[in-house]
Amino acid sequence: MASITEASLREAITQRLGAIHVEVTDMSGGCGQAFTSLIVSPQFQDLKSLKRHRLVNTALKEEIAAIHAWTAKCQTPAEWDKERDTAAPSLDGTVGGHVEGTNQ
Numbered sequence: 001m002a003s004i005t006e007a008s009l010r011e012a013i014t015q016r017l018g019a020i021h022v023e024v025t026d027m028s029g030g031c032g033q034a035f036t037s038l039i040v041s042p043q044f045q046d047l048k049s050l051k052r053h054r055l056v057n058t059a060l061k062e063e064i065a066a067i068h069a070w071t072a073k074c075q076t077p078a079e080w081d082k083e084r085d086t087a088a089p090s091l092d093g094t095v096g097g098h099v100e101g102t103n104q
Contacts, residue, residue, distance in 0.1 A: 004032045004067050009060070016059040017041045020077055027069070034069035040080040049074070 006024040013022045021040035028034040044052045052074035057064060064070050075083070 004035075004063055006035070009035060009037065009063060012060060012063060013037070013039055013056075017043055017056065021080060033067050035067060036071040036073075038073045038075070040075050040077055042077060044074050044076045 006026050009024045010022045013019050013024070017039060019039050019041040021038070023038040025036050026032060026034070027036055039056060043055065047055065053072060056072050056074060060070075
């Protein structure tokens with residue numbers, strides 16, 4: 001198997017799990033041995049956390065076997081929307097992507 005990258009994991013997750021949003025971060029400083037992820041997929045609906053992780057681990061069996069460490073946060077679209085709506089305000093001066101105090 002070729003080297004595992006953020007992009008290759010993102011593509012595999014999107015295709016195999018029907019994910020609508022995927023964030024993958026290489027936590028190993030670029031050597032491709034430790035990854036963390038956020039996976040948002042309708043396939044997680046009505047599944048408890050353990051079953052969600054088993055689904056991901058099965059879908060990424062070959063990739064996970066080739067790396068040292070893997071962490072996944074698995075959410076349904078509704079859970080992801082709710083978390084984004086209740087997230088702390090941005091520190092970049094924007095609110096909901098708009099600069100506060102302007103009409104933009």
